[in-house]
Amino acid sequence: MIAHQAGRLIVDLDAIIANYRELARRAAPAQAAAALKADAYGIGLAPVAQALHRAGCRTFFVALIEEGMALRRLLPAAEIFVLHGLAGLDRDGRRALIAENLRPVLNSLTDIEAWRESGGKGGALHVDTGMARLGLSAAEAEILIAQPALIAGLEIDLVMSHLACGDLLHHPQNEEQLAAFRRFLDASPWAKTSRPRLSLAASGGIFLGADYAFDLVRPGIALYGAAPLSDRPNPLRPALSLQAKILQTREIDFDTPVGYGATHRARRATRLATIGAGYADGLLRSLGNRGVFYLENRPLPIVGRVSMDLITLDIGELPPDRGRIGDWVEIIGKAQSLDDLAAAAGTNAYEILTRLGPRWERHYIGGQGTP
């Protein structure tokens, strides 16, 4: 084993499968896809995709064509949608979509026209209903409603939209977006005759009620055990454990300055431990003098700033025989959930996961179960 990894990320594929099945059960009779953009949220595309496929998942969403091509090599028969659509793709890129049977998410009238010119068939149509981010704007949607010939013959597989506030059970914008999605569908006769599947909900949307499920839901973050609704108890299973090793310990006196900028001074004589991971490994600088890691459920406060590759912890409360060089400190696990760490860092679970980077040694356990 290579000695100088930042630490280890232990991924419980059985928990990811259990979460997928729970999300699929709640969404039924709608089908459950999975959003695997950004290397499966930084967890690792191949093991996650294969585990989900074994659990029965057959439809996947990625952001980039490169991600779609990587997923196609893993799952030759899966249905793969590429969220960024045709924007930024040259002729070769559009050819590659067709050759690899990747389905673009068409986000504009320009995308629709380009897809037709490329000789493409299928794909998803993304209608913006309240994010002002990607998807047909309200004005473009009106044009498409008035001129359905623009989309005729393209054999669209899916009409989708995305909720801006899907993680909040009672946010009024959820109902507004649901109504806007329905208005678009009702005004689009082709959507009744050619019967594309319909999709609105991501992780949070699955918990907003049956009205939001339509034919296909697209969870991402909830697969890893993060709370789908930020204002409700979390029904999912934690799937991740993140740990780093103690590289060095030292005894310090009262008033000893710690770390860059000397932003912490010891309030008493204590013991410190330095672990070998820092902001280059996605442990955000905002955790400095604020976050807490754990050893055997005992809290170890971060003292001083987070460095690029190092973090210093106050281990003065540990028994003297605990907190030795080589011991594993828990960053995410039993004592601290992914959401807890994100809250301490002032961000969300998505940013924590996608920033972890390649220096963590990834261990995948389980995932062999048959559907």
Ligand SMILES: *Cc1c(COP(=O)(O)O)cnc(C)c1O
């Ligand atoms: C990322 C993404 C998802 C998955 O979102 P989660 O909140 O992680 O469940 C679904 N749909 C679209 C369009 C996305 O961009």
